[in-house]
Amino acid sequence: MPICPRCGSAVGSDAQFCSNCGASLNVSSENFCTNPDCKRHKEHFSFAPGVRFCDQCGKLTTDGKKIEALI
Structure with missing residues (x-):
């Protein structure tokens, strides 16, 4: 099941927006x-396009990818 890149909530496979945060x-x-445990994730901090790794935890960022590409 896809997840929201902003809040980490599970979303329906045909959803266009997250029902938890509206992203x-x-x-x-x-x-x-x-x-989901990172300070930046919890704050819904948006990195500049092209930033591939979080400066707080070192994990990958969504970098503009569609949700399906993250699973």
Whole structure:
């Protein structure tokens, strides 16, 4: 099941937006930390496009990828 890159909630496979936080699930410009335990993830901090790793925990960021690509 896909997950929201912003809040880490499970979302339906046909969902366009997260029902928990409202984030778009087909985002091409937002870039979030994928680690749900990270400070940046919890703050919904958006990295600049092209940043591939979180500066707080070192985990991969979404880097504008569609949700399906993260699973």
